[in-house]
Amino acid sequence: KNEVEQSPQNLTAQEGEFITINCSYSVGISALHWLQQHPGGGIVSLFMLSSGKKKHGRLIATINIQEKHSSLHITASHPRDSAVYICAVRRGSNYKLTFGKGTLLTVNP
């Protein structure tokens, strides 16, 4: 079993819909990252969080440390949100990130 599991693997939505992507992990962590990867490879860091909730524009990330679970929400989704969203965790003071396989989001106009 992978240390970081994401669901769903693929998600198709209509423009304007509310999107939720889930991440579960099986190890103790010091931080969790949500990353966005567009076709072509480039990765952009969206959030780094260790507790609670963070919001940036239409994106919201939450984490429940006790349940070892995080969610990424996108409100009022738009076709430009189409990308792969990747969850990654850091364990303790270790600099390494362990990544999930990603969720491919397609938002249709």
Add this chain to the structure above:
Amino acid sequence: GAGVSQSPRYKVAKRGQDVALRCDPISGHVSLFWYQQALGQGPEFLTYFQNEAQLDKSGLPSDRFFAERPEGSVSTLKIQRTQQEDSAVYLCASSYRVEGTQPQHFGDGTRLSIL
């Protein structure tokens, strides 16, 4: 430039050839990471530099893989005698500080195809 720069963006090589992939981190960033991302998978850790010191190379899949960062800035990942299973996107990331409290800034990656 403002971000992490990787070159080339695409590399096609014949099996058995040697390749060299370059990473230019953000100026002043102490930490530098290399990751390998196979098709449809998340990135996997290859190696970590703190300035010029390679502190962790536990993720390098074989002794055909070699990385260096001689002056603590630009890094090169070299793959000798390439095999088809080396085909992947190779991502470089840098962060400002040593400890893990800073986000990593990623380059656009080098897509390597071995024929």
